[in-house]
Amino acid sequence: MKRKNKCKNVGFSTILCAVTAILFFALPSNAQEPPLEITGEVTVPSFEYPGPIGDGGNVLVTPNSTLNLIVEEGIIGTVNGYIGIQETGTLNLEGGYVSFDVVATNGSEVNIKGGDVGGFILDGITYWDIIVKPTAKVTVFGTIANFFVTNGTIITDSSGTYFTANTSVPANCTLTGSYGENAGDINLIFRVESNATRIYLAESGSSSPEQLLEQLIVEVEILNLNKGIDNSLDSKLQNVLDALEATNAGQRQDAVNKMNAFISAVEAQRDKAITSGQADHLIGLAQGIIDML
Secondary structure (H helix, E strand, C coil): CCCCCHHHHCCHHHHHHHHHHHHHHHCCHHHCCCCEEECCEEEECCCCCCCCEEEEEEEEECCCCEEEEEEECCEECEEEEEEEECCCCEEEEEEEEECCCEEECCCCEEEEEEEEECCEEECCEEEECEEECCCCEEEEEECHHHCEEECEEEEEECCEEEEEECCCCCEEEEEEEECCCCCCEEEEEEEECCCCCCEEEEECCCCCHHHHHHHHHHHHHHCCCCHHHHHHHHHHHHHHHHHHHCCCCCHHHHHHHHHHHHHHHHHHCECCCECHHHHHHHHHHHHHHHHHC
């Protein structure tokens, strides 16, 4: 018996399956699998995540969640893939390694205290390590005096030390320097998508309540609230700062009371002038300061 030519009697569903298969395998390998979603706080390495995560795909830090990549007993916390950080999500890179690039979306936070990012590489050329959206908060901790930026300008003002792109955007700015004593060298390429984007630079070491409060003041400023609300929140934070700087140690409790007044003011604007995610972020920072007092 003569074999039928199967191509002549192919149904629509078969064609659809074939096309789907072609499209699927044409995608990059890291797009074929759903992302590994980080919820809550996850540290790598840890008992739950002793080895690398990602497996060549996307790791997504969801809102109000934190991913810590650290070094523990010689084991480097590693993501084999790239990381996306959603609004109010946080990535803390403290000696870990990300094999592809990092995308810091609007409203996200990235703190870099050690480690490295492999970046987006094509034909052996690294185009960028970290993409920074306009309202993302990215801070690199190291020795400020040793920082150098190509294609950017380092500025110090009342909000802190930071650099911005000094050319038309999007632009690539390379930051070099050192993380601090025995913490390694810095060589990171930031893809800056707005001239208003600031990459903050801070001295390595633990932050004081005053330093965190300065950060919180900047976070409020970034929200671009109307003048009345902005002034109200700013004045409450200034009251906290005044209490912290008072010589009387008893003023610490006064600072806590004033910070709680700030938290109440933020809650009053939740889902009004301030989104729920933004409110959670501000309150989380405020609570962190209270916990240190």
